[in-house]
Amino acid sequence: MTTKKNRRFPKTYIDPYGDEESDALSLPTHLAVITMSRVLRHFLKKRSGFVVAFALPPGGNFNAYQRAARFLLEGTLPLSKVEGYNYVVPVLDETDVDEGFMEFRKLKRLRRAIILVADKKLLANEIRLAADVVAELPPPSADDHRIAARNMGFGNLTDEDAALLASQPPIHAAIAVRHGRPLPAALRRLRLYPNTGVSTDVPSGPTLQELSGYGDAKSWGLELSDDVEAWRDGKITWDDIDRGILLYGPPGSGKTSFGSALARTCGAKFVYASAAQWQSSGSGYLGDMLTAMRKSFADAEAAKPSILLIDELDSIGSRTEDAGRNSSYARQVINGLLELLDGGQARDGVIVIGATNYPHLIDAALLRSGRLERHFEIGLPDEETRAGIFRFYLGDRLSDEEIRIVASASEGWSGADIEKGVRQARRSARRHGREIIISDVKEALPPTRKIPxxxxxxxxxxxxxxxxxxxxxxxxxxxxxxxxxxxxxxxxxxxxxxxxxxxxxxxxxxxxxxxxxxxxxxxxxxxxxxxxxxxxxxxxxxxxxxxxxxxxxxxxxxxxxxxxxxxxxxxxxxxxxxxxxxxxxxxxxxxxxxxxxxxxxxxxxxxxxxxxxxxxxxxxxxxxxxxxxxxxxxxxxxxxxxxxxxxxxx
Incomplete structure (x- = not known):
């Protein structure tokens, strides 16, 4: 399996808790091995037993650290829960401490163990009592990325490239840097598609005043901007401001556009997250999803005042739904989100917007007062609203009569559809070397058929x-x-x-x-x-x-x-x-x-x-x-x- 030339970083690693052989260690796992080795080095050299607890850094890939812990212990004795062998204890939330008391009692009979704690706030007294050493792991540095790149066979990194990798969210770097892809190609992609989760400034684009439609949600947003301004001036506290809303409506009705426009109207930064994005962290492992969820809220807190939009909220599920093997997973995810939405987690300066196409699938507890407490339906725009959206994107390039014609012909189109159609119209006009005319817009309209x-x-x-x-x-x-x-x-x-x-x-x-x-x-x-x-x-x-x-x-x-x-x-x-x-x-x-x-x-x-x-x-x-x-x-x-x-x- 391993070679003498590189025994610590084998070409192939068999996950002892998995069902199949995985490829060579990924970048996040290499980085986890490097940072954890600094603490474990003197223990691993000795033949005595040890229990070490690691608190992961914010945004850390829990699955990667778990694999790294197993990899580091695998060099001494096979991993097992049997007395005298090595053991990895995951702590993802408070229930793992409450319900896992027997797991901690087993530690005195195990030879070597690593306790992995998803968040330093979960370092309970039971963990501190059981562990010989408790270490809070820092985020991987540029030097750590340089070492990992060498171990993965990519050669030496420049200071600039190492700094670029260290600045990326773990999931971005893990996706881009993989075996079989040349490192220069991965770095080019990271520069081409930077992290857009948190804007470094107020996003550019239209404000709510400039957008047509949105009804009661728009009225609420304009009132919110006044409240945020009063908060900035010290006239009111954040307790006087609505904490969150639910936007629901058909696909493409402009829920994300509303969130970014609200951020511009309030002079706030815009943070985008989605349930799918959280689930993609660490291939959907619970610990990684909870970590990604916490990171989104931490990003919004660091960027305050900010608007945090959580898309596809319905895909998280509901605790009342029997999801079979996944019921525990859904329950812990929802409990984690409730904790982040509640007052126990500081959210001054952060407004949360949940967006969904299916509001009836969302756990009722998420929609109560103090959480996503106001609910607004965003429907597809009517003809008058579509005309306003066309006017916004086209400016004065078409007459009112021409705007009326294309608005009437775009029945069933969402705001996102109109924006896409105008982009296509601009492209057509550029190919012909002229300004947009009505025929460009008509060609971009969806093919329709009159209903018999x-x-x-x-x-x-x-x-x-x-x-x-x-x-x-x-x-x-x-x-x-x-x-x-x-x-x-x-x-x-x-x-x-x-x-x-x-x-x-x-x-x-x-x-x-x-x-x-x-x-x-x-x-x-x-x-x-x-x-x-x-x-x-x-x-x-x-x-x-x-x-x-x-x-x-x-x-x-x-x-x-x-x-x-x-x-x-x-x-x-x-x-x-x-x-x-x-x-x-x-x-x-x-x-x-x-x-x-x-x-x-x-x-x-x-x-x-x-x-x-x-x-x-x-x-x-x-x-x-x-x-x-x-x-x-x-x-x-x-x-x-x-x-x-x-x-x-x-």
Whole structure:
């Protein structure tokens, strides 16, 4: 396996705790071996036993240090948990100390052991009592990178190159510098794609005042900028400022753009992080993910005042969801994030934005007061908003009429889509050696197809079913109903119509409320069946489709909220958990099905009673493509009055 020429750094290293043979030691593992060896050197020369505890540096790759510890101990005796052998004890969070008491008791029987502590704050008394030496490891220096490069066969580094490697986040350097890639190529990539997690200054680009759309989120952001300014002037404390918000909406709706624009508006620095980015640290090992998470918050704290945006927040999961083997992983990740969001971790000067496409998948504890306490929906921009976005990116290069034309033709486009389209238009104009003209923008627009009139009528019936039932049962106030005239041909999931409701803040959510919500959800297919004899497949087959949501609500009424035949409840709330309960719990599937059928017939009966209003509004929606809640309420009232007059006359 090893050669006499380089016994300490073998060409191939078999991970004794892994399932397969890995390649030669990676850069982070080499660096961990180098820094840990300085403490272990005199112990390794002796034949006596030892227990050494290492606290990892901020941002350290826990998996790399664990591999390095095993590698250093492997030279004496095989790694094992058997008495008399070597042992590596990982400490990732407080539970490892609380639940691992027996692990520490084993240390007196083990010959040599290394305790790896993910954060120096976790150096509990039990660890200090057990260890012969406790060392807080520093981040690898430029000289350490020079030694590692030689051991990896890259030769000698210049001072400039060594300093560049030392300045990189561990994950960046590990990705760039690998066996099989020439070191000059890796260094070129590090210079070409620098660390962009923390901006060194307020990011350039538009402020919130310059951006169109964003509704209530924009209003909140402008108020926040005033509060941050007052905080800078010492007029208020940070306790008077909102700590965090949740932004949710469809992909490409501009959640990240909002975060960077908010930073510019507040004169703050912008720190970007994502659950995927955290999980990629150390191939998703729990310790490395927690370390990467803490580093993002530490970066934001060091850059304050700052905006920390956490993208893809839903992929972290929920503690109430049974994730099988991964349930413990998700629970510890969420607990770690809660600790960072809470007051126990100093966050003065840091505003956290969580961004997601699926808010219902996020653990409820993350959304409580003091954490991500305000929630804003960011929808796709309407025509007026798209015109404003085009105007921002195009300046005065097109006339108002031309802007109106391209805004109308870009239905279904997000702000990110518009920015990309304008970039393509600029590229086209440059190739022709002139300024942008409307044809450049039109060529950059997505290929669209007009929705056939027959389908437009079906979509209009469906959305009106939601709207009319919503007005009649009054669970939540209706805002508007709309349909699209065109659809994109790029294969992306897109909404062709929408009945928009506003949830009341202090609505009492009784069993009647949820039955009304189910009736509204089923009003779409009820209207389709009423006007066309049957309904299409678009109401199911997707996590947020009508039938899927109605089924989940009906299930939770029975098993989560105590509205069914039993007051005994479960905490289940995820689609997977609810599906499992419907499958395994005797009679539950039948009860849910009966609830859905009853509310479907109820919705259909309400629409039948108001058939004249449905038919009239149907024609107007197909023609105008959008109707207000007031129009729908007035039409229902007028048709009822007309029907009453006819009844009295007869």
């Amino acid at each position: 009139m027959a389908m437009q009528r079906q979509i209009a019936a469906h959305e009106l079913g939601h709207a009319i039932v919503g007005v009649l049962v009054e669970a939540d106030p209706l805002i508007s109903v709309s349909i699209s005239e065109t659809c994109r041909e790029d294969g992306q999931v897109q909404s062709l119509g929408r009945a928009k409701f506003r949830e009341r803040m202090f609505n009492r959510k009784t069993s009647t409320y949820f039955l009304d919500k189910i009736a509204i959800l089923l009003g779409g297919i009820a209207a389709e069946e009423l006007l066309f004899g049957d309904f299409g497949s678009g109401a199911a087959g997707h996590p947020v489709a009508d039938l899927n949501l109605a089924t989940e609500l009906a299930t939770m009424m029975e098993i989560k909220w105590g509205f069914g035949g039993s007051l005994a409840v479960e905490l289940a709330g995820s689609p997977k958990e609810l599906e499992t309960l419907r499958t395994k719990r005797k009679g539950l599937h039948r009860i849910v099905d009966n609830t859905l059928k009853t509310q479907f017939q109820r919705a259909k009966a309400l629409l039948e009673e108001n058939r004249a209003a449905l038919i009239e509004l149907h024609g107007r929606l197909v023609r105008d493509r959008e109707l207000s809640a007031e129009t729908i309420r007035d039409t229902i009232a007028m048709n009822r009055e007309r029907d009453l007059k006819c009844l009295l006359q007869h």
